[in-house]
Amino acid sequence: xxxxxxxxxxxxxxxxxxxxxxxxxxxxxxxxxxxxxxxxxxxxxxxxxxxxxxxxxxxxxxxxxxxxxxxxxxxxxxxxxxxxxxxxxxxxxxxxxxxxxxxxxxxxxxxxxxxxxxxxxxxxxxxxxxxxxxxxxxxxxxxxxxxxxxxxxxxxxxxxxxxxxxxxxxxxxxxxxxxxxxxxxxxxxxxxxxxxxxxxxxxxxxxxxxxxxxxxxxxxxxxxxxxxxxxxxxxxxxxxxxxxxxxxxxxxxxxxxxxxxxxxxxxxxxxxxxxxxxxxxxxxxxxxxxxxxxxxxxxxxxxxxxx
Amino acid sequence: xxxxxxxxxxxxxxxxxxxxxxxxxxxxxxxxxxxxxxxxxxxxxxxxxxxxxxxxxxxxxxxxxxxxxxxxxxxxxxxxxxxxxxxxxxxxxxxxxxxxxxxxxxxxxxxxxxxxxxxxxxxxxxxxxxxxxxxxxxxxxxxxxxxxxxxxxxxxxxxxxxxxxxxxxxxxxxxxxxxxxxxxxxxxxxxxxxxxxxxxxxxxxxxxxxxxxxxxxxxxxxxxxxxxxxxxxxxxxxxxxxxxxxxxxxxxxxxxxxxxxxxxxxxxxxxxxxxxxxxxxxxxxxxxxxxxxxxxxxxxxxxxxxxxxxxxxxxxxxxxxxxxxxxxxxxxxxxxxxxxxxxxxxxxxxxxxxxxxxxxxxxxxxxxxxxxxxxxxxxxxxxxxxxxxxxxxxxxxxxxxxxxxxxxxxxxxxxxxxxxxxxxxxxxxxxxxxxxxxxxxxxxxxxxxxxxxxxxxxxxxxxxxxxxxxxxxxxxxxxxxxxxxxxxxxxxxxxxxxxxxxxxxxxxxxxxxxxxxxxxxxxxxxxxxxxxxxx
Numbered sequence: 001x002x003x004x005x006x007x008x009x010x011x012x013x014x015x016x017x018x019x020x021x022x023x024x025x026x027x028x029x030x031x032x033x034x035x036x037x038x039x040x041x042x043x044x045x046x047x048x049x050x051x052x053x054x055x056x057x058x059x060x061x062x063x064x065x066x067x068x069x070x071x072x073x074x075x076x077x078x079x080x081x082x083x084x085x086x087x088x089x090x091x092x093x094x095x096x097x098x099x100x101x102x103x104x105x106x107x108x109x110x111x112x113x114x115x116x117x118x119x120x121x122x123x124x125x126x127x128x129x130x131x132x133x134x135x136x137x138x139x140x141x142x143x144x145x146x147x148x149x150x151x152x153x154x155x156x157x158x159x160x161x162x163x164x165x166x167x168x169x170x171x172x173x174x175x176x177x178x179x180x181x182x183x184x185x186x187x188x189x190x191x192x193x194x195x196x197x198x199x200x201x202x203x204x205x206x207x208x209x210x211x212x213x214x215x216x217x218x219x220x221x222x223x224x225x226x227x228x229x230x231x232x233x234x235x236x237x238x239x240x241x242x243x244x245x246x247x248x249x250x251x252x253x254x255x256x257x258x259x260x261x262x263x264x265x266x267x268x269x270x271x272x273x274x275x276x277x278x279x280x281x282x283x284x285x286x287x288x289x290x291x292x293x294x295x296x297x298x299x300x301x302x303x304x305x306x307x
Numbered sequence: 308x309x310x311x312x313x314x315x316x317x318x319x320x321x322x323x324x325x326x327x328x329x330x331x332x333x334x335x336x337x338x339x340x341x342x343x344x345x346x347x348x349x350x351x352x353x354x355x356x357x358x359x360x361x362x363x364x365x366x367x368x369x370x371x372x373x374x375x376x377x378x379x380x381x382x383x384x385x386x387x388x389x390x391x392x393x394x395x396x397x398x399x400x401x402x403x404x405x406x407x408x409x410x411x412x413x414x415x416x417x418x419x420x421x422x423x424x425x426x427x428x429x430x431x432x433x434x435x436x437x438x439x440x441x442x443x444x445x446x447x448x449x450x451x452x453x454x455x456x457x458x459x460x461x462x463x464x465x466x467x468x469x470x471x472x473x474x475x476x477x478x479x480x481x482x483x484x485x486x487x488x489x490x491x492x493x494x495x496x497x498x499x500x501x502x503x504x505x506x507x508x509x510x511x512x513x514x515x516x517x518x519x520x521x522x523x524x525x526x527x528x529x530x531x532x533x534x535x536x537x538x539x540x541x542x543x544x545x546x547x548x549x550x551x552x553x554x555x556x557x558x559x560x561x562x563x564x565x566x567x568x569x570x571x572x573x574x575x576x577x578x579x580x581x582x583x584x585x586x587x588x589x590x591x592x593x594x595x596x597x598x599x600x601x602x603x604x605x606x607x608x609x610x611x612x613x614x615x616x617x618x619x620x621x622x623x624x625x626x627x628x629x630x631x632x633x634x635x636x637x638x639x640x641x642x643x644x645x646x647x648x649x650x651x652x653x654x655x656x657x658x659x660x661x662x663x664x665x666x667x668x669x670x671x672x673x674x675x676x677x678x679x680x681x682x683x684x685x686x687x688x689x690x691x692x693x694x695x696x697x698x699x700x701x702x703x704x705x706x707x708x709x710x711x712x713x714x715x716x717x718x719x720x721x722x723x724x725x726x727x728x729x730x731x732x733x734x735x736x737x738x739x740x741x742x743x744x745x746x747x748x749x750x751x752x753x754x755x756x757x758x759x760x761x762x763x764x765x766x767x768x769x770x771x772x773x774x775x776x777x778x779x780x781x782x783x784x785x786x787x788x789x790x791x792x793x794x795x796x797x798x799x800x801x802x803x804x805x806x807x808x809x810x811x812x813x814x815x816x817x818x819x820x821x822x823x824x825x826x827x828x829x830x831x832x833x834x835x836x837x838x839x840x841x842x
Contacts, residue, residue, distance in 0.1 A: 084774075085719055087354075088345055096345055121772060121816070123688045125339045125512065126717055130354050132345025146339060148507070149481070149514075150488035150499040169496070187782065188767050188798065207768045207818040211758065239776075245718070245741075246776035 038261040038293075039063060040268055040300045045234075045254035045307040052234050052254070055307045056101035059230070059256045062305045065109075066102075069228050069260075070176055072110035077174035078102060078142070079226075081181045081197050082118045082133050084243050085126035091237040091250040094182045096132035098232050098256065102178060103140040117145035117170045118200045145170045152203040159219025160290075161212050166203040171224065179226040179262070183233045183273050185241035189213045190281050191274060192242050193266040194229040195221035214282030221262055221283070222292055229265040231257040233273050263293025264300050310605050313615060317405060317602060321412040328364060328409040332468060333509050335361040337688040337722060354737065355688075355720050360385075362682060364409070364461045365728035369393050369555075370441075370548045371462070371678055374448035374455040375729050378675035382730055393555055400559030401552045404542055405600035410460035411542055415601065417531045418538030424578040428537040431583040433544045434597060438628030439636030441550040446640025451671065452647055452702055453729070456678030458547050463527070466681035466705070470517040470694060471524030477510030515690040518710065523694070539581035542599055550628070553596035562618045563593050563604065569612035576604035576613060594625075644702065648674075651700025657838055659828035660698045662709040662748045662809065665716060666724035666735040669835050670699075677731035679705040683723035689714035691811065692723060707732075709747065711811025711827045716747060718774045718810060740808075741775075748809030749831030749840055750779065750802050757824035759797040762790040767798045769813035769825045779807035780825075804831065804840055 043059035045051070060066050070076055080094035088095055099116065106114045116137050120127040124146050128134035137144035145151070152166040171177065181197035188210055189196055198220035199206060209216040233256060239249040253273065259265035266287075267278035278284045278295045288295050308316075334357065343354055365371055366385030369392055375382045396403060404411050444454045456462040480502075487499035507513075517523070533540035542549050563584075565576075574588040584597035585604065605613045652658060653670055664683055667673050684692045684707055691714030694705040707723070709716060718741055724732045735745060750769075754760035759767065759782075773780040782798040789795040802825075809827050817823035831840040 085717055122717060123337075123513075125337050125341065126355065126688055126720060128339075129337075129341050129343055130345075130719060134340075135342050135345050138342055146504070148500055148503045150484045150496070150503045153488065153496075187770050188765065205818065207816050210766050210768050210771070210818070211764050213765070240778055242771060243774050243778075244776055245774055249776055 038264060038300045039259065040261070040264055040297065040302045041258040041305065042268070042272070042302065043256045043258070043305045043307065047252065047254065050234070050254040050307065052095055052097040053101045055234075055254065055256060056098050056230075057105065058305050058307055059258050060102070060105055062303050063228075063258050066105040067109045069178075070106050070109040070111050073112045074106075074110070074175040075113045075115070075173075076106045076111045076176045076178060077115045077117055077171055078106075078178045078180060079171055079197060079201060080116060080118060080133060081192075081200065082127045082131045083121040083200060085122040085130045086243070086245065087130055088132055089235070089247065089250070090244045091182065091184065091235040092242065092244045093127070093131040094133070094180050094232050095234045096136045098180060098230065098234065099133060100136045100140055102180060102230065103136065103142045106178075107141070111176075114140070114142040115145050115170055115174065116142050117147075117168060119147040119168045119203055120200065147203065149203075157219055157223045159215070159222060161215040162219045167223075168201050168203060171201045176228075177224065177226045179224075179229045181229070181231055182237075183231055183269055184237035184244070185239065185274070187241065189217065189283060191266075191270055191276065193231055193269050194226070194262050195266055195283055195287060198224045214286055217283040218286040218290060218292070221287060222290060225292075226262055227260065229259055229262050231265055231269045233257060233269065236273055238274075259300070261293040261300065263287045263295060264297060267295040268297060308615070310602070310611075313602055314606070317600075320406040321415065324407045325409045325412050328464070331359060331361045331363055332465065334359040335469070335682060335685050335726070336508060336512070337686065338508060339504075339512065355722055356725065357686065357722065361686075362726055362728040363388075364465070365678070365680060365682070367392050368459060368461050368548065370444070370455050370459050370551050371729065373551070374444060374453055375676050377445065377448040378451060378453060380676050380730060382728075396552045396556040396559075398559065399561045400556035400595050400598060400600065401549065402561065402600045403552055404546075404549050405602070408460055408548075410464040411539070411599070413464070413531060414534050414539045414541050417534040418581065421535060421538050422579070423537060425537050425543075425581055426578055426583065429540070429544065431586065434583045435628055435632035436544050437546055437550040439632045439639070440545065441547040441554075442628075442633045442636025443640040443643065444547050446637045447643045448640075448675075450641065450644040451675040452644035453674065453676050453678055454643065455547065456680050457705065458545065459678065460541070460546055460548050462678050462680040463530075465685075466679065466694075467523055467527035469681045469685035471520045471527065473510050474515050474517065474520065475524060477506065477514055478516075480506055480510060481514050511690075512688070513690065516713070517684060517690075518693040519696050519705065520694075523705075537581070539599065539601070543582045543597075549599075557596050559595045560617050560619070561600070562595070562616050563598060564614050564616045564618060565591075565593070566610075566612040566614070569610040571610055573609065575607045575609065579603050579607045647702025648700065651702050657829050657832075657835070658698050658700075659830065660708065660710075661695070661703075662711070662811070662827065662829045663832070663834065664692055664707055664709060664723045664732050665740055665745045665747050666721070666732045667707075667747075667834055668731055668733060673731050674699075674702055674706070676729045677706045678729050679707075680728060681705075682726050682728060683707050683732060686722045686726055687714065688720060688722065689717060691716055709811060711814040712823060713815075715812035715815040716810040718808070743833075744775075744808050746808045746831050746833045748811070748827045748829045749804055749807045750809065750811075750813050750825050750827045752800055752802060753822075753824045753826055756819050756822070757800065758819070759799050760824075762787065762795065762797075764789070764795070765797060766818060767800060768816050768818055769800055770798075772812045772816045774810060774812060775806050775808060777803075777806055779803050780813060800825070807831065
């Protein structure tokens with residue numbers, strides 16, 4: 001139909017009617033496309049003899065199962081926090097049983113490859129041995145990726161503070177990213193939760209990031225954008241963070257927090273675990289400002305499950 | 308046994324022992340596939356161990372054993388091997404040199420194709436030098452300075468390969484990997500990672516570098532090059548272990564017998580013998596203390612007159628070293644410990660950079676047993692332990708020191724102390740290291756360079772990485788003005804000396820490159836109570 005020909009009133013009405021009929025449909029489609037509002041799951045286990053693997057399964061089940069996040073044939077990268085060569089009980093690193101359960105569920109959901117990658121602070125070999133992450137990788141069949149220099153590549157982070165920076169490529173080159181940090185206190189950023197864990201995703205002069213820690217964390221979190229954040233609060237470090245080294249620095253909580261909104265996960269963990277108002281933490285405030293998520297927990301569906 | 312069989316046997320044995328040496332050499336590392344059941348670490352089990360006997364060649368070394376014993380330290384682990392080797396030498400002569408010694412094999416290989424007249428290239432008397440070295444090493448060992456490791460062939464080979472040759476090759480390979488990693492083609496990137504993962508267990512994780520590594524490598528290459536000048540120069544002239552074995556093997560029953568009826572005194576055996584074991588053209592001139600059992604004389608004899616026989620030796624051979632060689636060596640052995648210590652500040656202040664690995668004995672005892680073999684330096688996973696340059700004085704040259712800027716001492720790691728072959732670093736446990744604690748030095752802050760102290764902005768990396776609990780680095784949060792006069796809220800670091808163990812991770816991770824703003828020095832080390840800082 002030539003566009004320069006006039007159309008009749010009847011045709012006009014007909015078309016407008018069609019448009020009117022289509023609009024609710026498109027709204028409906030949009031809702032289905034975007035999925036439900038972001039979710040937040042808080043799983044807690046018994047104080048003693050908590051089976052952390054089962055707690056993790058319960059957490060993921062409440063979030064709709066791993067199949068919701070991981071598709072068949074996906075390459076999944078898991079970013080735990082194994083910065084320090086410390087045994088799991090010191091709470092300085094992600095609990096190996098959480099990682100084990102997540103790897104297994106990723107494989108069950110049909111993932112082709114599951115990689116565990118972290119650019120550690122202590123020597124990577126020692127970290128992977130002592131934290132138990134190396135053992136988990138071997139037992140589950142996940143690939144353990146060492147922070148080798150051949151895997152660091154200059155990329156533009158397009159951050160407000162950070163632009164060209166060496167990035168640990170396996171964390172970028174994956175279909176799905178699952179961030180599994182451990183909840184700890186930290187001297188300069190106050191808390192290390194999900195977003196701060198991305199410092200382990202880059203190389204280069206990381207020791208200079210402290211000079212503008214909150215903006216750096218926000219830039220990194222914006223660049224890496226996890227599909228899922230699972231905050232390990234099976235035990236939390238309340239003193240001497242982030243390296244700890246003493247059992248008296250650690251509180252057993254047997255809790256896990258999951259969200260597909262990285263800002264909400266951190267905000268909830270800050271307020272629930274450490275009783276800190278999320279907006280008081282620079283990187284949470286900045287991340288919300290740059291539109292990476294929300295600290296308004298009423299805008300998420302919160303589920304609490306117990307083991 | 309005929310000549311061919313013997314030569315095949317020798318080659319097989321040499322190859323096998325070089326391979327064994329290399330396998331154990333490569334195993335002397337914290338492997339990336341080391342796994343421990345993490346539930347065991349919950350019970351504080353030893354996390355890092357190397358199960359292969361990577362110190363095997365040091366254990367069988369009689370020279371190292373003897374000097375350690377002279378220093379008053381009975382080192383029992385694996386003593387059976389050393390005794391066995393000495394017994395074998397007493398019966399069979401220096402077959403160790405010809406059939407086993409990996410350094411000897413390298414010299415043998417490097418000598419291939421050289422047909423020089425050995426005696427013309429270097430005077431036969433030069434073989435006495437090694438006895439002088441041996442005498443110097445033994446006397447200085449009694450006086451409390453272990454020098455054996457500098458010239459002991461097994462230590463020298465291990466040190467050269469570990470601190471220079473292998474890391475050097477690794478660095479060359481790194482440039483290739485970097486080029487591959489920078490490629491835009493995906494599979495080349497992946498190949499680069501795969502290659503790095505295969506290569507780094509052999510050439511070192513994280514491309515280690517060692518102070519004086521160039522010197523160590525040049526010395527090694529020079530020694531190997533000398534073979535082109537005169538075959539097996541090292542074994543003939545310099546090797547103190549060969550001298551010791553020669554003395555033990557004087558009355559060997561394994562004799563190179565010359566059939567006098569066949570010998571026409573052509574002199575080929577004498578001129579080709581790499582070790583000057585034949586002092587003349589006549590059959591009776593064979594010297595068992597010098598013979599390496601390399602079988603060259605048998606091989607070159609046109610008359611096929613020489614054969615290897617188990618036989619009763621004739622008249623006891625003349626004592627190999629001359630009195631003059633022994634005396635000059637002994638005088639050197641008397642003087643070296645004295646002059647070596649003069650610049651080592653043993654009783655005055657210790658050198659601030661003389662940070663010894665945790666578990667090291669007090670300096671005087673340390674110098675008496677440390678063989679400078681380089682095993683601790685090779686196994687250190689963070690490349691913290693380096694051969695000393697001037698930190699320990701002349702006597703402590705190439706002994707292990709920690710350079711924090713290069714690597715830190717991991718609190719849960721005790722690899723160096725587990726593997727030290729002579730006990731210069733005594734065995735310690737991670738628990739002892741953490742709780743006692745074993746201090747190797749102490750940190751101090753250079754306020755002029757420190758970012759917060761100098762008003763150049765926030766930092767506090769040192770506090771973050773401090774591994775002790777409670778932390779040895781704490782901070783005060785203060786409102787101050789920056790270097791440009793703007794108001795700043797800064798966290799200023801402070802050292803709590805009573806908690807500092809001197810591990811050096813603060814200096815290692817300090818963002819102030821060049822010379823860090825937090826600096827670790829040896830003061831405060833627990834191995835010497837006089838170096839304490841606090842009351």
